[in-house]
Amino acid sequence: MALKEWKETTRDRLFLLLAFLLPALWLVVFGYGLNLDVEDIPFAVLDRDHSELSREYLHRFMQSRYFSFQGYADDERALDRLLTETKIRAAIIVPERFQEQLAAGEPASVQTLLDGTFPLHTDIAKGYVIAINQAFTEERLIEYLRRTRGLSQEQAGALVRPLTVEVRYLYNEEVRSTWSMVPALVMFTLMLASPLLTALGVVREKETGSIYNIYSSTVSRAEFLTGKLLPYIVISLVNVCVLWLMAVGLFQVPFKGSFLLFFSASVLFVCCTTGIGLLISLLVQTQMAALIITMVVAMIPTILFSGLLVPVASLTRGAKVQAHLYPAMYYTNIVRGSFLKGVGADVLWTDLLALAMFAVALSGVTYRLFTKRPKT
Amino acid sequence: MTARQQAVTWGRRLAAMTWKEVLQLSRDVPLLLFLLYSFSLSVVVSGAGITMQLTNAELLVHDADHSHSSRELIHRFQPPYFKFAGEISDPREGLRQLDQGKVMVLLEIPPRFHEALMSGERTAVQLLVDTTNAPQGLSAAGYSVRIAGLFGTETGLASAGLSGAPVTLPLVSSAHRVWFNPTQDERWFQSIAHVLRMTTIFAVLLPAAALVREKERGTVEQLLVSPLSPFQIMFSKVLAMSGVILIALSLALYGVLHPVFHVPMKGSTALFFLLTTLHVFTTAGFGLVAATIAKNQAQVGMMTLFVVGPMLLLSGITSPYESMPQWVQTIMTFSPLRYYIDITYGVMLKGAGLDLLWKPVVAMLLLGGALFGFGMWRFRRQFQ
Incomplete structure (x- = not known):
């Protein structure tokens, strides 16, 4: 059976090429291209003061790598239009008499308009604005105190900035996005390709009617199902090795854990994903339905609820439940754990166990669902 | 046709x-x-x-000073960003709670905090942040640094008699207006x-x-x-x-x-x-x-x-x-x-x-x- 499925798969050269090329290519594209840090926020400026000081203030935004300067506006209406067109995400309005007020020791107020359509990015942008503003204010204050009170730089600095905060980041000291991204991408590519292949493999037989040959043959249920799964598991495991090599070689992600643990977890995970494909294929009648349902089932929860982009900890209750009902989350924990943290089975055993349970449950259900004598 | x-x-x-x-x-x-x-x-x-925005990050405090200033600083960590999760007397207890994922931020205020601030010396507080959830951890740290920075500037200037009605200072305040989704829902x-x-x-x-x-x-x-x-x-x-x-x-x-x-x-x-x-x-x-x-x-x-x-x-x-x-x-x-x-x-x-x-x-x-x-x-x- 496996041999037959293998032959049928390998005969399709274009398909085979895609099956191996897709994961590798995706890792390259997403590994280099997917940037989750909010940078280069496009902004425009309305400078009503046109003074040396206002230019200095604005210069700090222009030089920051978090902002990307798009030009000056003549009035607030122009800013309005730019924001609505999504040409800019932020606008800074410096009031008249900005320099005059500050030089006289009076407070001044700068206004920032922010595009709120992407709330998280808005929040982050607001943080950058406040930080740049705070640094500018502190420097103005120090300068002012030196001038009016005759304090030294050191004394004025201690007055303005008496308190520092020493921040220690725990558990993820190197907050580098490629390093945490690439291992999760290994999961992502595996999750998408393998169920699709399996689901179509079975439904194809259903649709063309060749499954009746199986029904009437001496092949047992278990033989049929394993035969269907085996070639795709093999393809996926080859991909696991290729992706691992790329992650370590190309992206220089450190691999601190044990390869044996990683590989056995991958075997379990691939069993789960192909199992999902098989399950779907047993529930539907047409290849079209199999294709679409598998694609959505594989893609959406993996993007949203697996910890790839959004940490599972920041999901609300309903979404968290969905995340736990899905094998991808556990595998992400194992992959990240064995790449970055170097933790072993003693920590990851719950995730391993969950994956194993998924694999067993899925094969149990598919075994029950697949009968050689369908009712119709 | x-x-x-x-x-x-x-x-x-x-x-x-x-x-x-x-x-x-x-x-x-x-x-x-x-x-x-x-x-x-x-x-x-x-x-x-x-929800990717920071809401109700559980904040644990180890206050070794118990002074007016330390209480004032703690008081500034407010919802919606932070939620006060209690005070502890032993820092190791705090680490344990961080390990278990019960709290996200641990703020440590050193002894003589108030004294140092009042006499114009520089001092530092320590902040331990759980960054398992990287964006939220970073944003919690960002907010904390801003809160503490502002607090420091205000107390520093106050101790030098530089705040209050008769004295004006060249402060630049930054006002924000969020458009299109004002409540950032x-x-x-x-x-x-x-x-x-x-x-x-x-x-x-x-x-x-x-x-x-x-x-x-x-x-x-x-x-x-x-x-x-x-x-x-x-x-x-x-x-x-x-x-x-x-x-x-x-x-x-x-x-x-x-x-x-x-x-x-x-x-x-x-x-x-x-x-x-x-x-x-x-x-x-x-x-x-x-x-x-x-x-x-x-x-x-x-x-x-x-x-x-x-x-x-x-x-x-x-x-x-x-x-x-x-x-x-x-x-x-x-x-x-x-x-x-x-x-x-x-x-x-x-x-x-x-x-x-x-x-x-x-x-x-x-x-x-x-x-x-x-x-x-x-x-x-x-x-x-």
């Missing part, structure tokens, strides 16, 4: 083919149920499920984003799968010898599937987005549906091109995956588009979703009209036209 009669028969044939596609789809019960789920329940879960963003994802996936897959099905079974040859033109065969599929997707989309819009999440529709609804149709057509173009290359469903599945994956992740709903490397932005000019994102958020939240949105609309028209043209050319060449 006059030209008019010809046009009528042409239209009738197209309608008949379209109706056939709708019927065929309506018999596929699992697929229809799934379509329904994708645009209703799934939107609810995803819309409400994801993240559910607006997430629920719309989910609908965009679903629309895109279905728009690529449904017509592609329908066309490949005919090829795989060989029924496409029968169609070609019938009086139908290749254009009618291809276009009828897109028409039928677009209709189905638009119905599903209105279900999501009026069944979930408005009643559940109170997402506003500031611009014109008609414009939104018109441009959605354009997006569905353009995206379907990708599916059709893939379908002309593929020989069976497995191939078309892999090929569309190839297109849809990057489209969903790099077009700007899952990651900030402006921060992407230049080469990604260049590639993404070929993604209709990239324009559709600007259009949807523009019409729904910003109330933008065609006068502001004409650029993405033109880009999408060009892209859609090119894809359809290429698909047609390949389709004709294969069979004639």
Whole structure:
């Protein structure tokens, strides 16, 4: 059976090429291209003061790598239009008499308009604005105190900035996005390709009617199902090795854990994903339905609820439940754990166990669902 | 036959083919149920499920000073960002709670904190942040640094007798106004984003799968010898599937987005549906091109995956588009979703009209036209 499925798969050269090329290519594209840090926020400026000081203030935004300067506006209406067109995400309005007020020791107020359509990015942008503003204010204050009170730089600095905060980041000291991204991408590519292949493999037989040959043959249920799964598991495991090599070689992600643990977890995970494909294929009648349902089932929860982009900890209750009902989350924990943290089975055993349970449950259900004598 | 009669028969044939596609789809019960789920329940879960903004980060304090200043500083860590989770006397207890994931931030205030501040010395507090959840950890640290910095400046100046009514200081205050979503309700963003994802996936897959099905079974040859033109065969599929997707989309819009999440529709609804149709057509173009290359469903599945994956992740709903490397932005000019994102958020939240949105609309028209043209050319060449 496996041999037959293998032959049928390998005969399709274009398909085979895609099956191996897709994961590798995706890792390259997403590994280099997917940037989750909010940078280069496009902004425009309305400078009503046109003074040396206002230019200095604005210069700090222009030089920051978090902002990307798009030009000056003549009035607030122009800013309005730019924001609505999504040409800019932020606008800074410096009031008249900005320099005059500050030089006289009076407070001044700068206004920032922010595009709120992407709330998280808005929040982050607001943080950058406040930080740049705070640094500018502190420097103005120090300068002012030196001038009016005759304090030294050191004394004025201690007055303005008496308190520092020493921040220690725990558990993820190197907050580098490629390093945490690439291992999760290994999961992502595996999750998408393998169920699709399996689901179509079975439904194809259903649709063309060749499954009746199986029904009437001496092949047992278990033989049929394993035969269907085996070639795709093999393809996926080859991909696991290729992706691992790329992650370590190309992206220089450190691999601190044990390869044996990683590989056995991958075997379990691939069993789960192909199992999902098989399950779907047993529930539907047409290849079209199999294709679409598998694609959505594989893609959406993996993007949203697996910890790839959004940490599972920041999901609300309903979404968290969905995340736990899905094998991808556990595998992400194992992959990240064995790449970055170097933790072993003693920590990851719950995730391993969950994956194993998924694999067993899925094969149990598919075994029950697949009968050689369908009712119709 | 006059030209008019010809046009009528042409239209009738197209309608008949379209109706056939709708019927065929309506018999596929699992697929229809799934379509329904994708645009209703799934939107609810995803819309409400994801909060990436920092809310109620549990804050634990180890206060070794117990002074007026330390209490004042602790008091400044306020909701909605922080939630006071209690005070501890032993720092090791704090680490234990961080390890267990019970709290997110541990603030340590050293002894002589108040004294140092009052005498104009420099002092430091320590902040331990759990960054398992990197964006929230970073943002918690950011807020803490700002709160403490402001507190420091104020107390420092006060201790030197530099604050209060008679003295003015050259402080620059920064006032913010958030537009288009003033309360920064993240559910607006997430629920719309989910609908965009679903629309895109279905728009690529449904017509592609329908066309490949005919090829795989060989029924496409029968169609070609019938009086139908290749254009009618291809276009009828897109028409039928677009209709189905638009119905599903209105279900999501009026069944979930408005009643559940109170997402506003500031611009014109008609414009939104018109441009959605354009997006569905353009995206379907990708599916059709893939379908002309593929020989069976497995191939078309892999090929569309190839297109849809990057489209969903790099077009700007899952990651900030402006921060992407230049080469990604260049590639993404070929993604209709990239324009559709600007259009949807523009019409729904910003109330933008065609006068502001004409650029993405033109880009999408060009892209859609090119894809359809290429698909047609390949389709004709294969069979004639």
